[in-house]
Amino acid sequence: MLSYQHMYHAGNLADVQKHALLCFMLEYLTRKDKPLTYIETHAGRGLYRLDAEEAVKTGEAEKGIGAIEDAFPADHPYRQRLAETRARWGNSAYAGSPLLAALSLRDDDKMHLAELHPQEHRLLCEVMTPWWPHIQRKDGFGMAQALTPPTPRRGMMLIDPSYEVKEDYDTTPDFIATVARKWNVGIIALWYPILTVGWHHAMLDKLTNRFPNALRHEVRFPAARDGHKMVGSGMFIINAPYGTDEEAARLTRIFA
Template identity: 60%
Template sequence: MLSYQHLYHAGNLADVQKHALLAWTLDYLTRKDKPVTYVETHAGRGLYDLTAPEAVKTGEAAKGIAIAQDWFPTNHPYRRALAATRAERGPNAYPGSPLIAGHLLREIDSLHLCELHPQEHAALDYAAAPFGAKVYREDGLAKALSICPPTPRRGMVLIDPSYEVKTDYETIPRVLGQLHRKWNVGLIYLWYPILRDGLHKPMLAEIMALAPEALVHEVRFPPVREGHRMEGSGMVMLNPPFGIEEETKRLSALFRKLR
């Protein structure tokens, strides 16, 4: 949906879960001296100012990364990407997943970032330029299908829609199945919100029927404000890397302390 702007939600607890797992995975992939391809289907603007009126209005960052950043030691890849972003852009900057990828990947790696919203795309193009990313103003799911299997063949796709378009819940399982068949060695990650009405449940059931070996990690957290529908977030990981289950357990224990 072209009206969605992530600035209102940047740095919230759902971002913490998503970005911690993404950073851990990219760190894992770059331990080998082999190139990596990173594809993101709904990239947003890539860089956020947590003192912007939109971020302050919702208060989600104040109850998210402001609290959770101390969960991560300074050598954790998520904390490293956060520190690198703030060193370059100021103490109130927050990296979206494109900048987390940009800071953790190397010159030998490839970044493909998709964003349809015209203003968000322009901001992303500027923010991602230092990392040599290819930035597309195209439908991200269609672009991922056209890129995959990519060269280099090692790597991952992050699918992170806004879910403001209800058909996303119906479309995504089909696309995940196609991607998994086309790129059977690729790591395919899907983030989703956990809402009070449980809209994610049929989608998740369909994905697990297609890929029963996938790893699912869900966290719960208190609603940020009265009437807020999101009560948690989840990540489905196809071809999860060795060792990530320990990271998911560590994150789960940290999120449990919030309730």
């Protein structure tokens, strides 16, 4: 299934949690003068317009980044990347995770992106190819398995499925276990929705049993509209960089 398109949800509260932690971790990694590899399994289009009809229709960005951005300090890496995005693409521009990563990485770092949806892949290439040519239109899980362990070995992977296929909840723990076994020094970050139907519970139980020292961070928020099933957002991070737990605690306070 390829029906999911993130343009309806870009900049929502789930994005804020995911992107704030991503920018924090990349800022930490780039402090050291050693190259790194960034891998993303479900990249999306990379750049969104919050004044687009789709974003305005749902109102999720207005209730998300529009309402909460000022709660972050001006020097927070997430706010800095957002400012760079607007300076380059206009005030309505919002960076997805691959663009946030591209703005964070250095010339000697490596980036590998996968996006299976044909339209999203085309738009991703338009934004990213001038900087980062390693963009594949294929299943992100397969790409990640083929790449790991990457060169350089230092780095991180963001796993961000749409979960439009319920089997993603069943297959993701085994996939992460395989990748972590091959790339034991890699930071592996999984985003997941918290739904009223509770499909994430079994997945998180499996992951927690396999990786008891991983960082698990969740935030809750009201449903975007009547009948909407997502009422929160979570990140499960293996080998989280130093200080990520404190950053997660700050996010909890911001969302409270």
